Amino acid sequence: MNVRTPIVLCLSGHDPSGGAGIHADIESVGAQGAHALSIITALTVQDSRNVLQVQAVPAEFLDEQIRLLEQDCDIASVKIGLLGDTSQIEVIGAMLRRLRVPVVLDPVLRAGGGTELADDALRAALLGQLLPQLSLITPNAAEARRLVPQAATLPECAAALLAHGCPNVLITGGDEAGASVINTWFVADAAAQRYEWPRLPETFHGAGCTLASAITARLALGDSMHLAIERGQRWTQTTLARAIAVGRGRRIPLRH
Numbered sequence: 001m002n003v004r005t006p007i008v009l010c011l012s013g014h015d016p017s018g019g020a021g022i023h024a025d026i027e028s029v030g031a032q033g034a035h036a037l038s039i040i041t042a043l044t045v046q047d048s049r050n051v052l053q054v055q056a057v058p059a060e061f062l063d064e065q066i067r068l069l070e071q072d073c074d075i076a077s078v079k080i081g082l083l084g085d086t087s088q089i090e091v092i093g094a095m096l097r098r099l100r101v102p103v104v105l106d107p108v109l110r111a112g113g114g115t116e117l118a119d120d121a122l123r124a125a126l127l128g129q130l131l132p133q134l135s136l137i138t139p140n141a142a143e144a145r146r147l148v149p150q151a152a153t154l155p156e157c158a159a160a161l162l163a164h165g166c167p168n169v170l171i172t173g174g175d176e177a178g179a180s181v182i183n184t185w186f187v188a189d190a191a192a193q194r195y196e197w198p199r200l201p202e203t204f205h206g207a208g209c210t211l212a213s214a215i216t217a218r219l220a221l222g223d224s225m226h227l228a229i230e231r232g233q234r235w236t237q238t239t240l241a242r243a244i245a246v247g248r249g250r251r252i253p254l255r256h
């Protein structure tokens with residue numbers, strides 16, 4: 001086994017602006033001292049402001065990529081971001097049943113610029129087929145509400161996600177109002193843990209991907225969930241504090 005540099009399998013969309021998606025994953029995983037295998041679920045047309053188009057990679061092609069790497073590499077953890085369509089969920093679900101390693105899903109449902117990135121069928125497949133196989137899901141507040149529209153509060157959203165079989169739910173608050181950013185980690189049978197971070201003056205593109213992939217790498221490196229969530233947030237905050245403007249839209253985290 002590769003003890004020094006653990007391998008993280010990342011399945012994410014490609015964002016040509018370099019702020020979110022697979023760019024964020026590769027850079028974040030590398031910065032933690034792990035190595036990213038990169039499988040691209042979808043190509044996008046986007047800039048630092050918004051996503052204009054998404055083109056899913058055929059699920060059979062993902063399956064070929066996954067199976068080849070599975071045979072070649074000792075995968076220590078898996079990070080899942082943007083999903084192209086429901087047939088990809090079947091392929092990824094089957095992979096998770098074979099691999100049995102920590103899995104983090106950052107549910108990418110809507111771009112920061114407003115474009116919808118998941119329809120009802122995709123959300124239903126994600127809840128029914130993927131959630132029970134995850135170690136952690138990291139929705140922002142808006143994504144948590146969209147995953148569980150019947151819930152009245154964020155703790156109720158988290159309770160429903162836990163009830164679907166995902167043992168850890170981290171709801172991030174970067175997209176909420178307020179002087180600080182409140183992230184809350186929910187588990188089934190214990191009190192929720194609240195983290196408070198100073199709200200930085202800018203808005204960011206790719207913050208969620210950065211956090212989720214840093215946590216996934218920390219898990220591959222052997223951190224407990226508690227430590228991975230703490231270290232992932234602290235590191236992400238430093239990347240946001242140093243964020244750069246690559247275009248005329250939101251800033252992107254500086255991850256190197």
Ligand code: PLP
Pocket residue numbers: 012013014015020021022044046051081082106108110111112113204205206207208209
């Ligand atoms: N494009 C891809 C490929 C993504 O993975 C994501 C988010 O995770 C986005 C766009 C949207 O990022 P943001 O909401 O930070 O703009």
